[in-house]
Amino acid sequence: MIKGAKTIAEYAIRSYLENKFQMEKFRLQVDGNNAVLVDMNGDTLRLRYDSERRSVSIVE
Secondary structure, eight states, X not given: OOOSOOSHHHHHHXXXXXXXXXGGGOEEEEETTEEXXXXXXXXXXXXXXXTTTTEEEEEO
């Protein structure tokens, strides 16, 4: 269950990540339809929610 999401984009991104990562080990920063996932080493993974396709993808 996703709690605390303020937008549909944030909800979709959090849902996507919870299926792939143990989120208690990461920090998530959401800005609109974009997000940055940060691990304990400071490495990042950039994500984007596409509202037309209703999907989340990794930005390279």
